[in-house]
Amino acid sequence: MQISLQTLGKVLQTNIHVLAQGRHHDPFVFLGCHPIDITEKQQHKENGWALCVWLPTAETAKVDDIELQRVEGTDVFMAFITDKQKEGLPKHYVVEWVEKGGSEHAMVSPYTFLPQLGELDLHLFAEGQHWNLYDVLGAHPKVIDGVEGVQFAVWAPSAERVSVVGDFNGWHGLRHPMRVNGGSGVWELFIPGLQAGDIYKFEIRNRQTGHCFVKTDPYAASMEYRPKTGCVVYESQHKWNDQAWLTKLAEFDWQKSPINIYEVHLGSWQRADDGLFLNYREIAHRLVEYVKWMGYTHIELLPISEHPLDESWGYQTTGYFSPTSRFGSPDDFRYFVDHCHQNNIGVFLDWVPAHFPKDEFALGRFDGSALYEHEDPRRGEHQDWGTYIFNFGRNEVKNFLISNALYWLKELHIDGLRVDAVASMLYLDYSREEGQWLPNEHGGRENLEAIEFMRSLNEQVHSQCPGAVVMAEESTSWPMVSRPNWMGGLGFSMKWNMGWMNDTLDYFEKEPIYRPYHHNQLTFSQVYAYSENFVLPLSHDEVVHLKGSLIAKMPGDDWQKAANLRLLLAYQGLHPGKKLLFMGCEFAQWGEWSESRALDWHLCDHPLNRGIQLLAKSVNELYQSHPALYERDFESSGFEWIDCHDFQQSVLSFIRHSDHQKLICVFNFTPVPRENYRIGLPQPGQYIEVLNSDSELFGGSNKGNAGSVTSEDYAWMNQPYSAELTLPPLSVVVLKLE
Known part of the structure; x- marks a missing residue:
């Protein structure tokens, strides 16, 4: 038996019609159990209740013992019940139905639950101030009124209808339409019976065009393994064991502490014997053991937020809240971080808020409008990278990004972020010709909205x-990047010193015979070294895109290449500033880095490469064990030239200071040994040679000073004492007063 559509009131007819068209913004006003208004039902004059369910694939349906009748020509099933029958129904009743194919199903009706998002949540989100937004939007297993299920919520203000789709409903876009919360643009639905591990997406119908498309959840905590793009309902079961580390981190004085970063691409650091990716847990044990042995303090991961394309290295993110499934589950990643912390290794993460890819399943044109990006391509598209640029002036977008940063730090225990491509955010005309960009409200090229976003972040x-x-x-000369907001700065802790990196590599790539004419490339860094809190990067960007590996950049034969690389690594370790080195550079991988294969670890068995690796290890150990090399990194009082003028012999010498220590560093940037080279010294006594990069242990010629020198009461180079040294070729000698 069917209910004739004509016997129903106009409001019911309209609701059914809009629902069937997939255009209903609040199916709760119709689905569920609602009082009968006499104007809404012509045949039944008595008061009572209309029990309505929406089952597009069902043949028959019932609630408890109440048989539901199909509304003629629709997929709505209804029954008109009395007050007494209503009292006999549980608050959250079970709908049973038989599919057209004959299979039977039963589930608590989603349309019996009150809204779960509070007014404060929606208000803070609209203001851009909801810092734990990831707890509200997305998919979260919950128990509501004793019923287990998953709460879904998504922001899509230009949508006419949003539905949750997945394996659980045959990816049918009309089975689970959501409700919108007033004018907030936030849609929600609690679906009983779902649980962690279920795959889902959102089907969105745009209000203006009527077009429908399926999108991943911007707040998904887990996603499927590429090339699949489904979201995975996730609930962490990991029990953290890093409280000792977190207690120490809360009091971490990073300005006066050693920070020596090993930059890692997890997919190519090492791989399994069959060439496949290792799991986060496997990588954790191998990587931590190596990093501790080498003497690094931190690991920095190239982006591990979910991304579809390996070749992007993670810089084109589609799952901002989801650690990539390439290496396991989000809890496997938590284990990785936990294991690092238990071994006193910090973890930094490359984070990409500047732009996002145009993949149809992800953020781009999310609800059919330019939601996360600017509408105008002169503001909203990055021409070089073929990506969209975030609309930093929109509160909800700013909130999305800041809550994402806090998610990695607070929920996944990351110790810090390296923010990618800041220059592209600062300037409206970044990599654009005249006429391809829009000025700010004052007519300038500064992106005022992005500046405010970074300060807030x-x-x-x-x-x-x-x-x-x-x-x-x-990479530009923007002032006060690493100065606090209250000083007018951007508020970053530190800034990558791209000028030092470019000048230094350009110098080292030159044949030594030409180096005297470019001596200023070594000394210029001290002109601006304390204007920011600098990190000295020798990163992945310097060993890709036909740039060659670090050792391949060096001039001369293999011996000179190796000596130059040892000298470069030592120069980085002794120069003021925190340190960052990309994986493989520490053992002189000859080939340019590729994300598609593991590093050439077999090279560590070769004497030349092994020597460079041991030199890198020794420099790291020297750095960690001597406060003079890190305690005053950002203060001019931590550095003193002995002699910066000997360009003709390409020799530099300086002192690194801490409160109670001085280290004398003398560099010879030519392959010519310098005998009897007099160097000024600040104090009398015997100076121990704590590092000689020409040691035979590192593959050098073993020239040096027999382990120590004694000062003479002879003023030199504005120092009260001095001594004659032997400077080995292409090397550094580091001295410390005994």
Whole structure:
């Protein structure tokens, strides 16, 4: 038996019609159990209730013992019940139905639950101030009124209808339409019976065009293994064991502490014997053992947020809240971080808020409108990378990004972020010709909205996550990047010193005979070294895109290449600033890095490469064990030239200071040994040679000073004492007063 559509009131007819068209913004006003208004039902004059369910694939349906009748020509099933029958129904009743194919199903009706998002949540989100937004939006297993299920919520203000789709409903876009919360643009639905592990997406119908498309959840905590793009309902079961580390981190004085970063691409550091990816847990044990042996303090991961394309290295993110499934589950990643912390290794993460890819399943044109990006391509598209640019002036977008940063720091225990491509955010005309960009409200080229976003980001990170650092990859002369907001700065903890990196590599690539004419490339860094809190990067960007590996950049034969690389690594370790080195550079991988294969670890068995690796290890150990090399990194009082003028012999010498220590560093940038080279010294006594990069242990010629020199009461180079040294070729000698 069917209910004739004509016997129903106009409001019911309209609801059924809009629902069937997939255009209903609030199916709760119709589905469920609602009082009968006499104007809504012509045949039944008595008061009572209309029990309505929406089952597009069902043949028959019932609730408890109440048989539901199909509304003629629709997929709505209804029954008109009395007050007494209503009292006999549980608050959250079970709908049973038989599919057209004959299979039977039963589930608590989703349309019996009250809204779960509070007014405060929606208000804070609209204001861009909901810092734990990841707890509200996305998919979360919950128990509501004793019923287990999953709460879904998504922001899509230009949608006419949003539905949850997945394996559980045959990916049918009309089975589970959501309700919108007033004018917030936030849609929600609690679906009983779902659980962690279920695959889902959102089907969105745009209000203006009527077009439908299926999108991944911007707040998904887990995603499927590429090339699949489904979201996975996730609930962490990991029990953290890093409380000792977190307690120490809260009081971490990073400005006066050693920070020596090993930059890693997890997919190519090492691989399994069959060439497949290792799991986060496997990588954790191998990587931590190696990093501890080498003497690094931190690991920095190239982006491990979910991304579809291996070749992007993670810089084109589609799952901002989801650690990539390439290496396991989100809890496997938590184990990785936990294991690092238990072994006193910090973990930094490359984070990409500057742009996002145009993949149809992800953020781009999310609800059919330019939601996360600017509408105008002169503001909203990055021409070089073929990506969209975030609309930093929109509160909800800013909130999305800042809550994402806090998610990695607070929920996944990351110790800091390296923010990618800051320069592209700062300038509206970045990599654009005249006429291809729009000026700001004052007619300038500065992106005022992005500046405000970065200041807010850094303010929240530093206030909510004590000890965490935020590093800017910023390649221009923008002032005060690493100065606090209250000083007019951007608020970053540190800034990558791209000038030092470019000048230093350009110098080292030159044949030694030409180096005297470019001596200023070594000394110029001291002109600006203390204007920011600098990190000295020798990163992945320098060993890709036909740039060659570090050792391949060096001039001369193999011996000179190796000596030059040892000298470069030592120069980085002794120069003021925190350190970062990309994986493989520490053992002189000859080939350019590729994300598609593991590093050439077999090279560590070769004497030349093994020597460079041991030199890198020795420099790291020297750095960690001597406060003079890190305690005053950002203060001019921590550095003193002995002689910066000997360009003709390409020799540099300086002192690194701490409160109670001085280290004398003398560099010879030519393959010519310098005998009887007099160097000024600040104090009398015997000076121990604590590092000689020409040691035979490192593959050098073993020239040196027999382990120590004694000062003479002879003023030299503005120092009260001096001594004659033997400077080995292409090497550094580091001395410390005994």
